[in-house]
Amino acid sequence: MKSLPMSKFPSLSSKELVKILQKGGAVFVRQGSTDHAIYSRIVDGKRYSAPVQMRKKSLDPVYGKRVLKQLQFQEDEIKELIK
Secondary structure, eight states: OOOOOGGGSOOBOHHHHHHHHHHTTOEEEEEOSSSEEEEEEEETTEEEEEEEEOSOSOBOHHHHHHHHHHTTOOHHHHHHHTO
């Protein structure tokens, strides 16, 4: 499947990114001592984790997509989640 062009991936707030992650099955693990929260997702029996910057009004689209990729979301899943 073709990669989602960055121009199609929106700039999201931290809250919006968290809602997308949760909609896709990712769960909150812990809040670090910094402004990052750790989210994880189990795919094919393996656990994947990614830090998410919190309290940001606007996250770079590259950052948002990178978090989704770290949690092993596939392109078609990402397209569905950001609709």
